[in-house]
Amino acid sequence: MSLRLPLIPMMLALVGSLFASTSLFAFDSEEDLLLLEKARKSEASGAYSRAANFYAEYLRKNRDDLEVRDAFNRIGRIQQQQVRLKDEQYRKIVVALRPSQVIDLCIYIAEVLGANYVEADRARPEILFHHATEEVLLLLRTPKLLTPILGTLNSEAAKTIEQRILQLRKQPIQNLAELRETLIELAGEVRNSGWSENTTRACNLIILECAHGACHGLDQFTLLFTPSQKVAIDSASAGRQSGIGLTLVPSGSYYEVSRIIPGSTAEEAGLLKGDLVISLQGIPAAMISPAQVHALLTIQAGQEIELQVQPQGMSTITDLKLRSRMLLIPSVDWEVLNPMNADPIGIVRISSFRSTTTNEFREALARLQTLGIRGLLLDLRGNPGGAFKSALSSADLFLEGGTIVHAEGQVKEFNKSFTSTGQNPFLLPTVIMVDEDTASSAEILAGALQLNGKARIVGNRTRGKGSVQCLIPIDKAPWDKLPGGVQLTVAKLRLPTGQTFERGLSPDVKVEGDANAVYTAAKLELLRQLGKMNDPNP
Template sequence: MNQESPERHIRNSKGTIRLPIIVSITLVAGMLIGSTFFSGGKKLTDVAKGYAKFREVLMLVENNYVDSVNTEELVDYSITKMLEKLDPHTAYFNSEEATAARSQLESGFDGIGVEFNIYNDTVYVVTPLSGGPSEAAGILSGDRIMSVNKEPLSGPGVTNAQVYKLLRGKRGTKVEITIERVGLADKMDFAVVRDRIPTYSVDAAYMVDSEVGYIKVSRFSETTFDEFKTALKTLKADGLKKLILDLRGNPGGYMERATSMADEFISGDKLLVYTEGKDSRFDRKTRSHVDGNFEKGPVIVLVDEGSASASEILAGALQDHDRALIVGRRSYGKGLVQMPVKLSDGSELRLTISRYYTPSGRSIQKPYELGKGDDYSQDLSHRYESGELFNADSIKFDKTKEYKTDGGRIVYGGGGITPDVFVPRDTTLNSKYLVELYSKNIIREYALRYANENQKKLEKQTFDEYLNSFQISDAMLSELVKDATRAGIRLNEKELNHSKPVIQSQTKAIIGRYVWGRKQKGGLNNEVYRVLNPTDNVYQRAVLLFGKASELEEGNFSSLNTRK
């Protein structure tokens, strides 16, 4: 065994030589960004001192540490831990994470165009996306993807990230996919050419009856406003007079899409949102300025604890101007604005630069302490434990942050948008057995198989006929239970009967989507929502509240006891 002499000269690897150059370039770029975009911070000499110390430690570790190290991982870890000392929403994404995060908000991605599910270490095609290359190639719902470009894609350890990496890629490139299909003994090989796959954020848009329309928006991405305008125009042509806008579970996205949507409802020149930061160059005010497509007519907006950021901008503007009745539960409470800064290696820093405020002056940001992100992340658990998700009286208002809407109604800042009409979370039909069915995708997989086996028979009727007459039979339920038992879920008859209505409605909704939803244009999942909404307690309450929404629109605030 050869040993090195203690007096040896420490030699740098090529990577070590490049490291200070890369870090120095990054520092210079950071200084330029700082001098261009920021002011009023610490002197650059203080920043340089901190950088010099970090560089010194990093070089010592790289050159002298007893084991080999991954320098890039160390740097990423250091940045992440540093940012944990700031607010809960300033964040760092490595290049892969940044690309994936951006793809959720951009107009689409390049890939083969399938929605997939991983179940029992197998990748199942939920549905080929309408008009996409997989549909054109003949891939069907229920197909099992066994390998991609001869790389196995089944067995223990298969992950979503692995599937994304193999299926997504530059448009025009070919992907060799091996498929197993129910009813066929031999595997099938497909050559699929990747193409641009659009992403959608308006999940549903349909008429509930001759006057009431429903639109579900799942996030605020590049195309959200255009999708919304198209949906609204279609519904107006169908007789829309009253609207339910569902923002539940919407985590936000681009602020400009939310304010553009608010402008469709709010007339005249009115403030929609404003931001204030340490640097006045990040202060801005956004006002309504266009003739919107629904400035008259009662509006009900649904929110819950999953509605955040841009969702709260929209709900807050409509509430402050007395333009919509807000129904549901208190929203998430994210009122910090992040500026994405793309770094030299493709990674991204999302830096909090300001706070946003609703027209009445409310900051929606819920309280936090610097460096205590763990406590902050437990807020929703605390809401559950305190009973806030089930009882309006459990919501604690900060009386020092009392504001008024245009019509003089009292609203509160300091932690999300509090609804005008509270509706509790409905857990009455939950059970451990139901949770286990969800966790192993039993309902979804059974519905997929049933739809594939009975598609021709089901397609002989319209979706409306299916909606009104089709029932999940006891025989079907027994087959689903057998699937669950084979997957290791022990049958509990009492819990099965307790959760039976949920299991039946979920199964019916998914079958409807598989059979008729593929024909929908624009990414709409109307079939799912048309089955499930009538069983949703928040939706059920909302359709009965248009009397109050109309009073609100007419300015009749005295008789509008919206806090009950």
């Protein structure tokens, strides 16, 4: 069983990662209301990416607004559905299979959810059917996307199907056998309604969307992956990603180059750390959120992106056009600050957590200690998470014992406390840099070190994602021949103190400002720990 916190593929970048989009500018309550107005107008007009951006921006300052959070998640479901309907592999499945096979899949997924989802009561057949049909109702209201698959559609028949769905929802569904019978009834309604002349395809698509809806309705991280999405997930987990090999962080009204991947087109173009990016694809940098920047920098291999760059220390602006390619991207990079100084400092950046991350991290720490560092800056800013077990083993590199994280779920493997082995811990003073985009596995590592007294945290409150997802391949014929899978939430997490992650981690030193301000504050905090500065707050 492959265990990982979600690494959202590029096709879903504006679903999963938009919640972590960072504003370059603060705003007051009047601007909050303006954001909501823009979000709702964009949603009503079908501009879902814009709506998601506005909702995400609002939620950054208003985390507890459940109504807006529901709207944001609804937009996410619509976007994911649109991606699926354009996916050639998904369309081939719709065409190739028999309705009975698709119903078998739906029942199998309901069984997997019922046995493994973190809250068993929320994954009962009756509730899953309600979630399933929410996806179908969305589908029936987007006929333009369905025409390439189903041909001309009868809008009146679509209304009839909607009415039948509402009736079926009122029927009690106590077990999987009754769920199967209800799905058969729904397929019969679709077949007899005259909605599409391609009745087999129409039945297949409706029931397939039921399978997706049963997952998506539980939470935003529980997903049924199409073959194309599964391939993208596997590539990301292996460290393969399309892009130009550039990492940017906000810096005033611009973005600053913080990392160049060896062998990338960014390296070949001569870009260097510290260079400023003025615009991307002709759009001023100040108008683009970090999530949108990430999506642009990791466009599909073979596509081009236009940049305007101001080299560090220069006033000239250079126009560049870089082509994306597939890259093998390490999850950890490191360097020594002030190597000629009597007190050199090491800095380690972890971009995400993969199966290789702990070994990369261990090697970086060993190399830095060999070079004589006196303290460590650990940069987890922008880290969306990743492999749960890598977060645990990375925390174990620092701890002499104690709890890393508590997990609660109905699967035995994830219903326990995870503790440190306490073998050969890294003992030098450590400061961790975080921001609003630090999430899941990154929060596990930061929280374990902070609450066990092994590190201080500098920056802003983290995102607050305290759950574990498990990716289960579909091994039921004929699906076992397709690279699909179910990602579902199997556990909720608590910090060593017993608190949830919902509101994120509170930094020991809160910093208002851009990435440079956080970096400067972190260095000052580490110097204070090394005894090189007086503590202003003893």
